Amino acid sequence: xxxxxxxxxxxxxxxxxxxxxxxxxxxxxxxxxxxxxxxxxxxxxxxxxxxxxxxxxxxxxxxxxxxxxxxxxxxxxxxxxxxxxxxxxxxxxxxxxxxxxxxxxxxxxxxxxxxxxxxxxxxxxxxxxxxxxxxxxxxxxxxxxxxxxxxxxxxxxxxxxxxxxxxxxxxxxxxxxxxxxxxxxxxxxxxxxxxxxxxxxxxxxxxxxxxxxxxxxxxxxxxxxxxxxxxxxxxxxxxxxxxxxxxxxxxxxxxxxxxxxxxxxxxxxxxxxxxxxxxxxxxxxxxxxxxxxxxxxxxxxxxxxxxxxxxxxxxxxxxxxxxxxxxxxxxxxxxxxxxxxxxxxxxxxxxxxxxxxxxxxxxxxxxxxxxxxxxxxxxxxxxxxxxxxxxxxxxxxxxxxxxxxxxxxxxxxxxxxxxxxxxxxxxxxxxxxxxxxxxxxxxxxxxxxxxxxxxxxxxxxxxxxxxxxxxxxxxxxxxxxxxxxxxxxxxxxxxxxxxxxxxxxxxxxxxxxxxxxxxxxxxxxxxxxxxxxxxxx
Numbered sequence: 001x002x003x004x005x006x007x008x009x010x011x012x013x014x015x016x017x018x019x020x021x022x023x024x025x026x027x028x029x030x031x032x033x034x035x036x037x038x039x040x041x042x043x044x045x046x047x048x049x050x051x052x053x054x055x056x057x058x059x060x061x062x063x064x065x066x067x068x069x070x071x072x073x074x075x076x077x078x079x080x081x082x083x084x085x086x087x088x089x090x091x092x093x094x095x096x097x098x099x100x101x102x103x104x105x106x107x108x109x110x111x112x113x114x115x116x117x118x119x120x121x122x123x124x125x126x127x128x129x130x131x132x133x134x135x136x137x138x139x140x141x142x143x144x145x146x147x148x149x150x151x152x153x154x155x156x157x158x159x160x161x162x163x164x165x166x167x168x169x170x171x172x173x174x175x176x177x178x179x180x181x182x183x184x185x186x187x188x189x190x191x192x193x194x195x196x197x198x199x200x201x202x203x204x205x206x207x208x209x210x211x212x213x214x215x216x217x218x219x220x221x222x223x224x225x226x227x228x229x230x231x232x233x234x235x236x237x238x239x240x241x242x243x244x245x246x247x248x249x250x251x252x253x254x255x256x257x258x259x260x261x262x263x264x265x266x267x268x269x270x271x272x273x274x275x276x277x278x279x280x281x282x283x284x285x286x287x288x289x290x291x292x293x294x295x296x297x298x299x300x301x302x303x304x305x306x307x308x309x310x311x312x313x314x315x316x317x318x319x320x321x322x323x324x325x326x327x328x329x330x331x332x333x334x335x336x337x338x339x340x341x342x343x344x345x346x347x348x349x350x351x352x353x354x355x356x357x358x359x360x361x362x363x364x365x366x367x368x369x370x371x372x373x374x375x376x377x378x379x380x381x382x383x384x385x386x387x388x389x390x391x392x393x394x395x396x397x398x399x400x401x402x403x404x405x406x407x408x409x410x411x412x413x414x415x416x417x418x419x420x421x422x423x424x425x426x427x428x429x430x431x432x433x434x435x436x437x438x439x440x441x442x443x444x445x446x447x448x449x450x451x452x453x454x455x456x457x458x459x460x461x462x463x464x465x466x467x468x469x470x471x472x473x474x475x476x477x478x479x480x481x482x483x484x485x486x487x488x489x490x491x492x493x494x495x496x497x498x499x500x501x502x503x504x505x506x507x508x509x510x511x512x513x514x515x516x517x518x519x520x521x522x523x524x525x526x527x528x529x530x531x532x533x534x535x536x537x
Contacts (some may be wrong), residue, residue, distance in 0.1 A: 020254040025202075027246045031239050032199050032229050034085035043232035046089035049189075053096050066186075067100045075227055081206070088231050093203075094224035097196070098186045101162075102178035102490070105143040115140040119176035123161045123168060126182075128201075131173040132159070156195055158185040160204065163217040167201035183223065195236040196228075198243050203228055205487040235405050236317055246321050268303055272310045275319075283319070316492045318375035328377040333480065334386070340477045341388050350389065350438045356438075358389045383474055386481060391438045393449075393471045398434055401427040407469035412447040413455045416487055418446070418463070431466045438473065440465050443483055445474040447490065456490040458483055 030036040054071075061068045075090035084090065093099075102121075119135040126132055131333040152175040154161070163181040163471035178184065185192050185200070207218055207226045214224070231239065237524075274286040314320040345355040367380045374380065384390045399409055404425040406412075411421045427435065440446075442463055448455040449470045459465060467473055476483060 006523050013126050019256060020250050023114055023253070024247065024250050027243060028199065029251070031243055031407075032202070034083060034088060034229075034231065034235075037242050038239040039085050039087060039235060043234045045087040046230045046232055049233050049423065050089060050091065053189050053192075054374065060098075060188060061275055066188075069094065071095060072224060079227070081227060084229050085231070089227055091228050091230045093200075093226040093228055095226070096188055096192060096230070098188065099183045099223065101180050101183050103147055104179045104406045105139055106149045112140055112143040112147065114138050117141045118144055119174050119175045121172075121178040121182065122160065123163075123165055123179075125180055126159070126161065126168055126170040128170065130170055132170045132176070133173040133236045135176060141164050143225075144177070151175070158193065158200075159183065160185060160200065161426045162204065162223055166207075166218060167204035169197065171197065181217075191233055192236070195231070196501075200226075200228070204347055222279050235272060265303075268306065272306055275310050276313055310490060312488060313390070315488060318378060323375050323377060326376075327377060329377045330381075334379060334381055337386060337477050337480050344388055344477075352507060354389070354391070358384075361390075386476070386486075387474045388440065388477045389475050391436075391467070391473045391475075393467045393469055394434050395469065397469050398424075398426050398430050398466065401425045401430070404428065404429045406463070406465045407468045408446060408465045408471060410451045410455065412456045412468075413446055413448050413471075415455075416457055416491060418457045418460060419466075424468075434466050438475070440467055440473055441475070443476075445476070445483065445486060445490070447472045447474060454490070455488055 027036065057066070060066045072092040072095050075092065080090050107113070111533055116138050117140045118138060120137050120139045121132060121135050124137045126379070139147075153172055155172050155174055157172045159170055159178055159182050161173060161182050185196065187196060203226050204218070207222050251331075274282070279286070311320065344493055345359055348355050361384060365382045366380060371380055400407070404423065404427045407424045407426045408418065409422075409424065411422065412419055414421070440459055442459045442461045444459045446457050446459060446467075449472055451470055476486065480521075
């Protein structure tokens with residue numbers, strides 16, 4: 001591969017998420033498969049290189065520089081992760097290097113810490129693939145003598161994490177000790193060092209991790225048995241040089257991408273700002289420009305998120321579609337809702353006790369002053385005034401069951417949908433007790449009261465659910481307000497500002513009324529409504 005071919009690949013995926021990161025992985029994958037540089041038949045094969053490594057290991061053992069550890073078995077053909085060029089060999093890591101983990105002196109003994117005597121490296125100090133020149137903490141000469149029993153690792157030593165962020169690698173630029181989540185790597189043959197620095201991390205991440213209290217980790221056995229492709233030494237030098245060349249190109253591509261993304265962000269922010277705070281005289285032209293520029297403005301998930309907010313903002317202010325003067329005004333819609341709701345509650349719906357509770361809450365409903373002006377034909381109303389009923393959760397954690405009926409908690413409602421995140425269940429008896437006020441039905445609107453507040457979704461068709469703690473339910477009057485429109489209304493991106501306005505309008509001494517349906521809603525002509533969150537206080 002050369003720079004021209006890499007650029008050609010880059011142009012094809014430049015706007016994809018993590019484009020340069022993927023290119024870097026692609027380069028390294030080619031390198032370890034023997035596809036990045038050509039093989040040279042005159043190179044000493046890896047089989048001869050392994051003999052030299054074994055001889056050097058024996059010399060180091062005899063000199064007392066390393067301990068004599070048993071040779072691990074050769075890699076069987078069936079165990080090889082993929083095929084290699086003829087002159088390469090698969091090897092086990094411990095057969096070509098010596099490694100040792102670090103230590104952390106007791107935090108309870110202040111004489112060990114931050115005296116400035118010796119650098120002490122943690123994973124947080126390491127920048128992947130870079131030289132480590134400073135550490136946040138130091139250890140004392142006393143720690144050197146009592147805890148480590150040796151001198152610090154020398155500058156130039158490779159260090160790699162094997163816990164949590166497995167495979168993070170760096171080279172010491174200073175003498176340093178390190179903690180127990182990091183190993184120091186000393187190749188038996190120093191000439192292997194540059195190649196290992198490039199390729200070892202990706203094979204460490206493929207190793208078999210063990211479970212630990214705080215996450216994945218490798219132990220001595222799994223580190224020792226990491227499988228590595230070993231090219232002839234001369235080819236290793238060519239691979240390292242080519243990888244350095246292409247990674248430098250990736251650095252330049254990344255810098256160019258960042259400049260382009262910064263320009264895109266500025267254009268996107270300016271365009272959406274014109275829509276969120278429209279100028280009546282230029283709004284149509286601004287909207288047309290934003291729509292025409294959508295492909296260029298929405299290449300990333302965060303840009304799409306801002307666009308979604310803008311669309312909802314326009315919709316909830318009557319700016320997304322034209323108003324029709326022939327539509328029945330919202331004031332008439334609210335009268336129709338009130339009439340149907342009164343008939344339902346008078347008949348004891350959903351049960352006599354709850355009907356009385358809803359009637360009492362309705363009598364307490366009012367729309368505060370100071371809310372923003374709405375298009376002609378729209379009106380402000382509270383959520384309860386727009387609904388048949390609003391039910392609060394049982395303010396107690398339900399006893400969980402291993403299976404049964406889904407218990408919907410705040411974690412199960414995100415981005416307008418119901419999900420399976422950390423799904424809990426309740427048995428039939430708990431379900432009946434927790435649903436005594438009102439049995440949730442498909443099409444009902446679920447709203448989180450806190451943690452976080454204001455997430456909403458519809459109960460999907462065919463779902464039987466139990467309302468969990470910190471949840472509330474709104475049921476619309478049939479054939480009045482479109483449920484999906486109400487969901488969009490409840491997700492209005494300007495709700496935080498309106499909630500603050502509502503707090504200013506609340507009478508002194510008013511109590512928290514999240515369950516009472518006092519979220520303030522604006523009802524639009526044509527049977528639409530939009531939440532403005534003048535609410536849970």
